[in-house]
Structures are given as C-alpha cells and as structure tokens.
Amino acid sequence: MRIMKPTRHLLLVLCPMLVLGFLYYSSGRLHLRGWGQKSLYDKQGFLLKLGGNLPLELMYKYGNLSEGVCKPGYAAAKMTTIYPMFAKPAPMFLDPNFRRFSKISNFSPPFGMKTQEKIIDNILTATKSYGLGDELDSQSCKKCIIMGNGGILANKSMGVKIDEYDVIARLNEAPVSGYEKDVGSKTTMRITYPEGAIQKTERYEQGSLFVLSAFKALDFKWLRSIIFKERLHSTEGFWKSVARHVPREPSEMRILNPYFIQEAAFRFIGLPHNNGQMGRGGYGLKTYLNSGMDGVAVLLIIPLSKPR
Ligand SMILES: *[C@@H]1O[C@H](CO)[C@@H](O)[C@H](O)[C@H]1NC(C)=O
Ligand SMILES: *[C@@H]1O[C@H](CO)[C@@H](O)[C@H](O)[C@H]1NC(C)=O
Numbered sequence: 001m002r003i004m005k006p007t008r009h010l011l012l013v014l015c016p017m018l019v020l021g022f023l024y025y026s027s028g029r030l031h032l033r034g035w036g037q038k039s040l041y042d043k044q045g046f047l048l049k050l051g052g053n054l055p056l057e058l059m060y061k062y063g064n065l066s067e068g069v070c071k072p073g074y075a076a077a078k079m080t081t082i083y084p085m086f087a088k089p090a091p092m093f094l095d096p097n098f099r100r101f102s103k104i105s106n107f108s109p110p111f112g113m114k115t116q117e118k119i120i121d122n123i124l125t126a127t128k129s130y131g132l133g134d135e136l137d138s139q140s141c142k143k144c145i146i147m148g149n150g151g152i153l154a155n156k157s158m159g160v161k162i163d164e165y166d167v168i169a170r171l172n173e174a175p176v177s178g179y180e181k182d183v184g185s186k187t188t189m190r191i192t193y194p195e196g197a198i199q200k201t202e203r204y205e206q207g208s209l210f211v212l213s214a215f216k217a218l219d220f221k222w223l224r225s226i227i228f229k230e231r232l233h234s235t236e237g238f239w240k241s242v243a244r245h246v247p248r249e250p251s252e253m254r255i256l257n258p259y260f261i262q263e264a265a266f267r268f269i270g271l272p273h274n275n276g277q278m279g280r281g282g283y284g285l286k287t288y289l290n291s292g293m294d295g296v297a298v299l300l301i302i303p304l305s306k307p308r
Pocket of ligand 2: 154155
C-alpha cells in the first residue's frame with residue numbers, strides 16, 4: 001500500500017498531463033492542418049497561386065485546349081478551381097421569373113430587387129427579351145471578354161484579337177469609335193448605370209444591348225422613363241447629370257441580375273454585410289466601380305456563370 005500510493009499519485013498527475021498533452025498535440029496538429037489548408041487560399045477564398053498547372057481532372061478534360069478553341073464549361077470549371085465558393089450559375093439578366101430567385105428577393109438595390117418588383121415587371125413587360133439574342137443564345141460555347149476602362153490597351157493594337165470574342169462587354173462610356181485598332185470594333189453589350197450612360201446618342205453602337213446595372217431604386221425609375229419615353233419627375237438623387245435618351249429599342253435593353261453585385265461586394269471584395277444596405281461600404285463599392293477597374297470584379301463572374 002505504501003508503495004502504491006506514490007505511484008497512484010504519479011498516475012493521477014500523469015494522466016491529466018497526458019490528456020492535456022494529447023489535446024495540446026492534437027489541437028496543434030489540427031491547427032497546423034487548418035493552417036496548411038488555409039494557406040492555399042486568400043481571405044476571400046481565392047487560390048493564392050492562380051497560375052501553375054491545371055488540376056488533373058481539368059487537364060484530362062481540357063488538356064488539349066489549343067488557342068482559339070471554345071470548350072463548353074471550361075471557364076466555370078477553372079473558376080471553381082481557383083475560387084471554390086463560386087456559386088451555382090445564375091441568369092445574367094432578370095427575366096419574368098426573377099421573384100423566384102430567392103438570393104435577390106431580400107436585398108434592396110444594388111444587391112437585390114426588394115421594393116422594386118413592380119417597376120421591374122413594368123420594364124420586363126416592355127423589353128420582352130431576356131437573353132443575349134437568338135444567335136448568341138443558340139451557340140453552345142461562347143468566348144467572353146469584359147473590357148475595363150483603365151487605358152492599359154492604349155497603343156497595344158489588340159483590337160483584332162478582342163474582336164475574335166463572341167461576347168464583348170463594355171462598361172459605361174468606354175469609347176470605341178476612333179479607338180478600334182486598340183479596343184476592337186464589336187460591342188455585344190454596354191453595362192452601365194444612369195450616371196455612367198453615354199449621353200451623346202450617336203455614340204451608341206448599333207446592335208448592342210443596353211444593360212442596366214442598378215445601384216439604387218431611382219435607377220429602375222430612370223430605365224422605365226427611358227423605355228416609356230416619360231419625363232422623370234425629378235433628377236434629384238443622381239450624383240451627376242444623366243442621359244435622357246438611349247437610342248435602343250426596349251427589346252435591346254436588359255437588367256443585370258443584382259445577384260452579381262451582391263456576390264462581388266460581399267464575397268469578392270469582402271465589403272461588410274451591413275444588413276444588405278449600401279452603407280459606408282457602399283461608398284467603397286461605388287468608388288471601386290468608378291475607378292479604372294470599373295466593375296471588372298463584378299463582371300468577371302457573369303460570363304462564366306451562364307454555361308448552356
Ligand atoms: C489531343 O488532340 C490530339 C489531336 O486531336 C489527339 O490525338 C490527342 O490524343 C489529344 N490528347 C489528349 C490528352 O486528349
Ligand atoms: C499612343 O500613341 C500616340 C501616337 O504615337 C501618342 O501620341 C500617345 O501618347 C500614345 N499613348 C500612350 C498611352 O502611350
């Protein structure tokens with residue numbers, strides 16, 4: 001008995017220490033493993049090493065991707081690899097079923113369409129078209145390019161290369177006429193908000209879609225006034241003068257799905273959620289969108305997310 005006692009004491013001390021040690025060790029391991037995983041991605045969930053080899057399964061499927069060949073689903077697969085949070089494809093433009101898209105129904109503009117449902121109904125009844133147009137919609141694989149407004153293309157003679165794309169999206173007032181050699185001559189769509197819309201009607205490209213990216217409730221009112229050729233009661237609420245006429249038929253007008261703004265703001269840029277309201281963070285978003293980047297982050301995901 002007298003020999004057992006110290007042993008028992010020792011065990012009593014040792015056991016908790018072993019338990020603690022084990023916990024410490026395993027938590028350390030967990031921690032380390034967590035770290036190991038985390039270090040592959042940045043805070044927003046993007047793969048840190050964007051370059052490098054394609055993952056094996058993509059290599060297998062798309063390994064033969066030679067220049068100029070369009071492979072359906074490739075962009076979405078690549079996007080999922082570098083950004084696993086990549087959401088399920090969403091329609092690029094609002095259509096009459098927009099109420100069923102729950103992700104946007106609980107947010108006010110610019111992140112959703114709450115309180116704007118009726119006016120959107122109005123607009124969609126007039127536009128009657130919700131896709132890229134028959135020709136592009138029937139194409140099984142589309143190569144898309146978003147032209148930023150940063151001026152980096154000046155004197156680079158990339159126009160011919162850019163025109164090879166099937167879908168060319170331009171933003172706001174980005175000029176084309178006179179700069180074709182550098183920026184291409186084709187415009188599939190212009191994505192803009194009222195203050196960014198071209199004011200000189202002759203500068204709109206024939207055959208291009210006019211796509212509203214609404215930042216505030218007033219922007220929907222503005223589009224309705226353009227479509228129905230009514231005067232806006234007041235232009236109060238715009239931060240600069242806006243176009244009064246857009247030389248496009250209603251069938252050439254679309255509303256960009258606000259889901260992409262939501263996704264870009266909260267996930268890509270990592271703005272504070274702020275109960276889904278444009279708060280202080282909203283200013284950041286606007287600044288971001290008005291800068292040279294001009295919405296590239298927002299638009300990056302759009303063409304990738306409508307594989308057919
Ligand atoms: C790539 O394409 C060539 C020619 O079409 C074909 O012979 C080859 O097997 C393909 N390789 C892979 C990995 O698919
Ligand atoms: C492009 O080239 C023109 C004519 O050579 C020159 O005047 C202009 O400064 C150049 N622009 C840039 C951004 O390099």
